[in-house]
Amino acid sequence: MLGVNGAGRTTLSSIIGTVKAATSGDILWNGRSVYSQLIEYRRILGFCPQIPNLDLGITVQQSLLFAGRFFCLSERDVLQRRAELIKEFGLEKYVDALPSALSGGYKQRFLIARTLMHRPKLVILDEPTVGLDPHIRQHLWEVIRRLRDGGVTVLLTTHYLDEAEILSDRVCVLDAGKILVLDTPENLKRNYQKDKLEDVFLHLVASLAETTVTTATTAIPALSTTSATPEMVEEEVVL
Numbered sequence: 001m002l003g004v005n006g007a008g009r010t011t012l013s014s015i016i017g018t019v020k021a022a023t024s025g026d027i028l029w030n031g032r033s034v035y036s037q038l039i040e041y042r043r044i045l046g047f048c049p050q051i052p053n054l055d056l057g058i059t060v061q062q063s064l065l066f067a068g069r070f071f072c073l074s075e076r077d078v079l080q081r082r083a084e085l086i087k088e089f090g091l092e093k094y095v096d097a098l099p100s101a102l103s104g105g106y107k108q109r110f111l112i113a114r115t116l117m118h119r120p121k122l123v124i125l126d127e128p129t130v131g132l133d134p135h136i137r138q139h140l141w142e143v144i145r146r147l148r149d150g151g152v153t154v155l156l157t158t159h160y161l162d163e164a165e166i167l168s169d170r171v172c173v174l175d176a177g178k179i180l181v182l183d184t185p186e187n188l189k190r191n192y193q194k195d196k197l198e199d200v201f202l203h204l205v206a207s208l209a210e211t212t213v214t215t216a217t218t219a220i221p222a223l224s225t226t227s228a229t230p231e232m233v234e235e236e237v238v239l
Helices: 009-016 038-043 060-070 075-088 104-115 134-149 161-167 185-191 197-219 230-238
Strands: 045-048 122-126 153-157 171-175 178-183
Touching: 009 122, 009 153, 038 045, 045 104, 060 075, 060 104, 075 104, 104 122, 104 134, 134 153, 134 161, 153 161, 161 197, 171 197, 178 185, 178 197, 185 197
Parallel strands: 045 122, 122 153
Antiparallel strands: 171 178
16 A cells, blocks of 8 residues: 555554454455454454554563463464464564563564464564665565465555565555555556556656646635735635
């Protein structure tokens, strides 16, 4: 999901993740409302928020253990899965550390590892690579690719257009909570005659800005510059 600040990406991902309730409409999973099967839906869902929500009072390995047990994994499965994720995300030297001891990059690795503890089928990643060093960002790209290739649906919100173009099967561009376009990166580039997804996005943003200016200009009544007093001008603009 792409969009400028305030477009509604985080809100939509939070609604799909059942963190926030929808004010209207519904979310369907396998043809049924998720609200009629909330427990079953949450079992297949992994949600990695934009703002870290780490428990600062327990260690990395304790937190992963808790996450696995929360989703009712057996003790054997929890220990096995925890060992796999600690190795995959390079967290070996931090297993007994509190989250406060982790750098920003390792906190993000830890957050995603926790999200994947119960092997979810739908993973929501809200700005997972923002502010990360390039090598850590590349590592997370590989994680996302493996999830996708393994049959996991990944809903990714990002500001990085190159990231969206490289990783996405489909791109959704939002504006003010509404879908502007929803298509594959290749189709979007072909339809808008652009070489890069970034150019498509900039074209859409520019078109929106032009439409907004035109609408605003049309809505303001014409002012008489020859006879209007400052008080009259102010009143007309407010109206």
